[in-house]
Amino acid sequence: MFKVALGQMEVIPGRPDLNTAAMLSMTEEARAIHAQMVIFPEMAIPGYFLGDMWEQEAFLRDCEEYGRAVIRASADLCIIFGNVATDWDKVGDDGRVRKYNACFIAQNGQLRGSENFPYPFRLKTLLPNYREFDDTRHFYSLRKLAVELGTSIENLIQPVHLTLNGIAMKLGCLLCEDGWSDDYAVKPISVLQAQGGVDLYINISSSPFTLGKNNKRNRVFSKEAKDAGVPLLYVNNTGIQNNGKTLYTFDGSSTLYNSRGEIVAACPPFTATLAGFDIDIKAGAGNLPPVAITEPSDIETIYQSLHYGISHFLSSIGMKRVVIGISGGIDSAVAAALYTKVVGPDNVLLVNMPSRYNSQTTKDLAAKLAENLGTLYTVMPIQDVVDYTVDQIGRTPITDLAANTSRHLSVSSFVKENIQARDRSSRVLAGIAAAFGGGFTCNANKSELTVGYSTLYGDQAGFLAALADLWKHQIYALAAFINEHVYPQPVIPQETITIVPSAELSAEQSVDAGQGDPIIYPYHDFLFHSFMERWNKATPEDILSWYQEGVLEAKIGCRPGLVQSLFASPAAFIADLERWWNLYNGMAVAKRIQAPPVLAVSRRAYGFDHREAQNGVYYTARYQTLKKQLLAKGG
């Protein structure tokens, strides 16, 4: 029997000083509960998402120095922690000093494990390089090291021998992705098992929250523990980290699986905590009873992660107050309710900015929302300046200096729509936010971001796009959840939920006349999802062949019968498909390049998680053929 403490700490990226302080303090806590071992997450000292800060050698030396402080603290207990390990005598593939994503096992001030490994620390074998991950850019893998040393990977994947509380044990050290080896040619656990196995697996991770990921992890890690017949300890950090364009929350959710693959302990999500457990290692942690994990609903988890992400992001940038433009519509109402919960009503200023196209209906809804939330509120009309701008552009002569002539520009109604949107954000909100001492939010959702249905420097602007990884139907679900579960009474007016979504930028977008967005969310949410979030990204070729085969709705997940009810003919279907595909690959990319950071929730968020080039629109040869066939037939 020995006591292990899971150090589910909040890792602050790029702050080895603060992270080390947190680790030393948790180590004291672990000592106080008489733990013999404390385990911290992957990259606990430097943090994980640091961009190219890994190219600062001074930073690497600093991390090494802080790592030594943690090692020194291991006088009477074993400390396992993640840190960057630098081999100053070797280079990585980029020619810079070699860095490893490493696991350190310290005991009595010494590092363990060098008797069967070239370094006194262990390396991550599998370096993820998909989605938001850039491991291979920065860190040298065990696979490459094997080639360099002229040895086999098997030779390098060895257990660490430890004696804890008088018990000799073999430890299998995994770093995050090492436990997710399904798609890799090398499977660290299989290698260790083939060599006689270990007594305990630990997996130190820095694994960002993704909706549905914990369920999958419990399946995968349970199976690993059960197949190996030994307990597995998973330690993940909390906090937030970002890659510039995309912001991730880390939920922790550190878990202990026994040798039957049952969950016998789990730390609460999104909470920094130290949790200690007595493990009978010989009995495969069979001394601990299984615990039931009740997963909250998806929408509750989404709410929790958004709240956590917003609150931590605001602290990280030192922002205490926010300004939110509210239109009376659903997106800004949800944003207002969320931020108000995070910073309190005194620190939220809601601003309604009507032009002549805004209905009394939505103006009243905006005021009602502010009243319900009890925030600060103001109304700043934009019509004067919009009129001035349209007039100024139209009346100021444009001089042709070569021909010595002059002429005038004319302002179309589409141009006027964008002038309104930019006036709201770049003139009013940005000015108010600066005067109020805060930032203003971007309330765009994922459906809009997908096709650029927003104005650059207008409603696409803001310091954070907290809702931009949620499809419109998820925004509605979140509104319902907030009204039911978050506030004592519903705060988002019911009519905000039921009126037609509209930008109200022209007479053609009148909510009172039931006229709104060109996006038909019950269908397009799912179409856009298939372009971007689907495992194998769908293109018009796929969409059209599914349409032809009559399996489109099943494939993209929208309501059966919807497609037929929306499009009278293949020609209408194709025109719609091409309209949105053109926008998705065209202007929307240009807009996303200048979009605010997106708070990630889904399995694929815009920004660094979904890399894209401004290359324009492409249709495959087979799409062209399918289209011709369908149009010839269907007309």
Added chain:
Amino acid sequence: MFKVALGQMEVIPGRPDLNTAAMLSMTEEARAIHAQMVIFPEMAIPGYFLGDMWEQEAFLRDCEEYGRAVIRASADLCIIFGNVATDWDKVGDDGRVRKYNACFIAQNGQLRGSENFPYPFRLKTLLPNYREFDDTRHFYSLRKLAVELGTSIENLIQPVHLTLNGIAMKLGCLLCEDGWSDDYAVKPISVLQAQGGVDLYINISSSPFTLGKNNKRNRVFSKEAKDAGVPLLYVNNTGIQNNGKTLYTFDGSSTLYNSRGEIVAACPPFTATLAGFDIDIKAGAGNLPPVAITEPSDIETIYQSLHYGISHFLSSIGMKRVVIGISGGIDSAVAAALYTKVVGPDNVLLVNMPSRYNSQTTKDLAAKLAENLGTLYTVMPIQDVVDYTVDQIGRTPITDLAANTSRHLSVSSFVKENIQARDRSSRVLAGIAAAFGGGFTCNANKSELTVGYSTLYGDQAGFLAALADLWKHQIYALAAFINEHVYPQPVIPQETITIVPSAELSAEQSVDAGQGDPIIYPYHDFLFHSFMERWNKATPEDILSWYQEGVLEAKIGCRPGLVQSLFASPAAFIADLERWWNLYNGMAVAKRIQAPPVLAVSRRAYGFDHREAQNGVYYTARYQTLKKQLLAKGG
């Protein structure tokens, strides 16, 4: 003797249809000059920088199909080309279908080389994953394949056996990075040489332009040809490709090195062309006389790449007309001169937008510039709306709905500065550009972008930041070059070059009083360069220790004696250092996340080439110690 044609084509990323058409047409050209072999660049069919478009299986099938068309065209000549190769039965590390960055050798409608390789094509061995490159994210490497197949890398790096014009030869196929193996444990050329060598190396590349790279490539590839004692043929594409945040030009500059390492043929840079040469392979291409390559000056090369990049980017997004806000200062003047050369004066509208702080001096300089360039010109003052905005924000009551009170915001002079900047870009320029039927440019330089010395949605806005990879001193050099070499007469007024650079956003920034930017370019350009562009990124720790050792100017490259003349004491030096380091890591990151695409010139451009997280400011422990020492000593 056989004739080889270098197909230095313009590759259009994401357009296999157009690229294949270009290849088939160049193949006809090659046939017309009786070539026996034509070589196209790496990823000639799909293009190279496609973001995550590689996850569209329909696109992969399409590329495969177009590849077949090229193979069929190889009836009587050998076609070598780059394409993505998909192994539909295997997966990559991300679990998606496996993709290789591959080289295809087609002859008489068949693929060559499968007798000693598991596929009928060759793979890139070294996958770059630094700077703008993401190869490992998308493509499976030969190194991983060797592990999977349980064979050695040496076994997989084999020559391709070909018979051309009756001559049997061994071809060494390299893909781009394979020829830059210095920092890698595996060196493809050494492996081939150790196995008996080849008769000819070809290196098909998709290698973006970087200032100084061609010199280095000529050194590296010359040496490779000479050491191996066989000719080396380098084929690179032209055109532009981007990663969203960063736009790259490709200069082609395809080159033939003989077995003595001499350059015997070189295609002109930035020009799509087919060039044929008779090579006596037995004589190591010794039949061709060496040619002298005269490299243009750095500033000429910069001008050439900017002109090329702007012109191709405008075509790629279908933009024919541009609006440029001109202040009378140097950056906007250089932008105006550049764009005018690209699209012609009739398609350029220069806009001066004075507030009360703009001097008559700079207003006159703006008008003079427009006159010199012969463009369209207009003056749209912003003071009315700026005053209106300041007044509206100050006079509109902010209601505290909970307390049933109201209050007013006050607008500081710093807030007023930003209101002016946003009014110019988001209100005036964006509106004018839409009415004019074009886009408006971002004229920021790299020094400003480094420390965020620009306003978000203000002067940082625009569809492209064409000058944002040039330090301020390079902007001056470019102005001089444009005046001397690009136009028949100087177009940028001399005073624009000589006045103090200033934003003219407040009374404290009066150019007539010689008051301007807080950035001292002759020093800060080099300091900022050391943070960001230096091979080992410098941090305050490095700067301070160099300062202490008296080697700072030599280390960062600025004028000797400058630092001492600028800072009277270590305290003053440190205050300046921390001011800019805080901005570089603070607000400037938030601003860059929403910045326009940057046209890359240097060895490190902002955007995808320099990845960064919005993590705030960090000082290492050793910096803190050094600082204490210096302050204690120097006072």
